[in-house]
Amino acid sequence: MNSTIKKDVEPKDVQHGIWNKETISEIDYKAGAGKHRIRGCGATRYMPTFDDLMVLPSQLSRMSLDTYREDCDTRTVLGKRTATRPLVIETPIMIAGMSYGALSKEAKIALAKATALTGTVISNGEGGLLPEELENSYRQSVQILPSRFGFSKRNIEAADMLEFLVGIGAKPGLSGHLMGNKITKEIAEFRQLPVGIDLHSHPRHGDAFGADDLVVKMEQLRELTHGEVPIFMKIAAGRVRDDVKIAVKVGVDGIILDGAQGGTGAAPVMATRHLGIPTMPALVQAVRTLEEMGVKDEVSLIVSGGVTDGADLAKVIAIGADAVAIGTGAMVAMGCRVCLRCHTGKCGFGIGTQNPEFRKRLDIDGAAERVANYIKAMTAEAVLLAKAAGKTRLKNLEREDLRSITLEACAMTGIPLVGSNYVFGERFGFES
Amino acid sequence: MEHINAADLSTSELNKKIIQGLKAGGEVSIQNPHSMHNIATGLSRPGTVTIQGSTGFYTGGFLEGSTVIIEGNAGWYVGDNMMDGELLIRKNTGCNAGTYLSGGTVVIYGSTGSRVGYGMKGGTIIVCGSVGAWAGQMTLGGKLIVLGKLGADIGESMYRGAIFVRDKDAEKKLGSNVFLDHIQAGEARELEELFKRYGIDAKSEAFQVIRPLPSGRHSYALFNPELKPELAQKMRS
Known part of the structure; x- marks a missing residue:
């Protein structure tokens, strides 16, 4: 007897190509709203990562270090090209610039406290320097942004490091963007803005139009800081070779290079997906350019955008960077689940919000400890790889x-x- | 009065000598500035610095409390990020004068280029001559007073602050997100006091005020692209 039951089977076509659910929902949104979409966090698409590189362990050709009993130095000196007071941090991991406004005050304080627990530096981000951040941070980096919201000479005086910001990886070439629902009375006063406006800030520095002017601007900043404080230029990864050459010519002490995986509080989806180039090739191009110019040893290089663990750190340093900056990773350590809804201001974890009720949910000291633990663990991971490769200093990875x-x-x-x-x-x- | 010959000095040396001069007597005169950049950067000592000639970029940037007088022309970005004090320019300036100004007073007795008062957050800028395009763009506070002709798109994307103008064609030159309003009595009094203090021959009643739209929400071309199908009709033979 033939036991096979004859059935008409309808083959199931699954759309893996262009017309997938994401494409359709995007078109539905635009068909309804007639405008482009803004979203928090940064890119969601695949981009090449440092996972595609492996670290070679030492075996017979060279000797490994004792993982448990021998030291591997992680202390890092940044910005020693001309600054007379270069920045010294205990681990080459800094907290990237995230604004008070995009983040809650509690989150900013927690991040600052984490730097004091680990001996590193935090960048203030756009919209002024929160006094509580400055009080709690180990070392303070201060950004000079085109908008200059909440910026004054006082900020420069407080800085251990300055970042002249040209662009960020998530939305290079675009102005800053803070949604009106995050501009509370307190934030508005801090940034000298009206309450509740959607903030579309300046795209260019009003006091430095172009590279030639920047040379003079750098001289001005050196005058203001008596040549003591290292001055970095933060650039988004695009025409890396040209931009690095210009930054070096302008006279910076270091460069912060932000790849296309970099996060942000709110950005057009188009920008996060399609503007800029990923961190890894950008880093390679930057190092190559610095080497060609013969300034690799004097100009510090910090990279950011998609750095998540000690392996990324070790590989970034091996390629030629001096340090990394972490943003999203530090937020995740505080409890962020990367829901991509930062722009709504309704972060239930009290991190990317100004809602007083949500803010109460973030335990500042607990969050600070978790971020500090994350930084320590990441450092330990990188050190583990470096020792296996036979290095007594993390920086000796090559x-x-x-x-x-x-x-x-x-x-x-x-x-x-x-x-x-x-x-x-x-x-x-x-x-x- | 201390006299400094800037001819053979670097910017840094000159600025150090200015501070020493102010410490000694409170008044400094600089000869041969030769359009040097970054003169009097961040100067915060009370006193008066008179520059006998023209200056380059960023004169009096981050100035805080001193009075700086330029007896000639000034280059781009004069008085950028200024915090307090006075900056008087007897002739004309380049573009972006008083950019990001947050306090103090800048008086330009001649004309200025584009973007005067760009992103200013406080303080006062008076331009006795004409201004270029985008004057007071993205202003967050303070007063910009223009006695002469206006350029295009004045007050573009202002958030706060006021721009006082007496150009009869002001209405045609407004940027987006601003409107032209009457001057208020208190504002008129402030203007009169400023004109008197800086020896400017002008009457406040001739002025109108450009203010940001009270809606607090700005509209941008990007969000509402203006497509004009009627202008793209098929060519008719």
Whole structure:
């Protein structure tokens, strides 16, 4: 007897291509609203990551360090090109610039306290320097943004490091954006703004139009700080080679390079998805340019955008950066679940909100400890890899300690493909 | 009065000498400025610095409390980020004068270029001559007073503050998000006092005021792209 039951089976077509649910919902939104979409957090698309690089362990060719009993130095000096008081931090992980406004006061204080627990630096972000942040931070970086909201000479005087901000990875080439529902009375006073407006701030520095003016502007900032404080320029990854050359020529002590994976409180989805280039190739291009200019040892390089763990840190340093900046990662440590709704101001964890009820939910000291633990663990992870590679200093990691596991990473970084000495693309310090 | 010859000095050396001069006597005169940049940066000592000639970029940037007089022309960004004090320019200036001003008074006795008072947050800027385009763009506070002709798009995207103008064509030159209003009695009195103090021959009644729209919400071209299908009709033979 034939037991097979004959049935008409309708094949199931699953749309993996262009017309997937996300595309359709995007079009539905635009068809209804007639405008582009704003969203928090940053890019959601796939971008190449440092996971495509592997660290080579020391075996017979070199000796590894004792993981548990021998030291690996993580102290980092930043901005020693011309500044007479360079920044010294205990671990090469800084807290990236996130504004009081995008974040709650409690979140900002927690982040500042975390820097005091770990000996590192926090950047204030747009919209002024919160006194409670300054009181609690170990070292304070102060951003000079095109908007200059809440900015004055007092901020410069308080700085251990200055960041002249040109752009951020999440929305390079765009002005700052803070949704009206986050501009409470307190934030408005702080930023010298009317309450509740959607803030679309300045796209360019009104006091430095172009590279030539910036040379003079740098001289002004040196005058103001008596040449003591390191001055960095924060640029979003785009035409990295040209921008790095200009920044060096302008006379900065260091560069903060923010890749396209960088986060933000609110940005047009178009910008997060399509503007700029990812962190890894941007870093490679920046290092290559600094080396070609012969200033690699004097100009500090900090990278940000998608840095999540100690492996990222170790690889970034091996490629040639001096430090990383973490933003989203630090928020996650405080409890953020990356729901991408920062722009609504309704963060139930009390992090990306100004709602007094939600803010009460964030335990400042608990959050500070978690961020500090995250920074310590990340440092320990990087040190673990560095020791396995035989380094007594984290900074001694070098490109020769890396290999690419994908053709894509190999072509993008100039680091040879695993199991070979082949590089598909521009070479990057490896002899053929 | 201390006299400083700036001819062979670097910016840093000159600024140090200015501070020493103010400490010694409260009045300093600078000869041969040769359009040097960054003169009197962040000067916060009481006293008067008179520059006998023209200056380059950023003169009196971050100035805080001193009086600086430029007896010639000033380059771009004069008085940028100024906090307090007085900055008097006897002739003309380049663009972006008084950018991000947060306090004090800038008086330009001649004309100025574009974007005077860009992003200013407080203080007063008086321009006796004409101004270029985008004067007072993105102003967050303070007073900008223009006696001469206006350029295009004045007060574009102001959030707060007031721009006092007496150009009869002001209505045609407004930026977006602003409107032209009558001057109030208190404002008129302030203007009269300022004119008297700085020796400016003008009457407050001739002035109108440009203010930000009270809605508090700004409209931008990006959010409402103006597509004009009627202008793209098929060519008719």
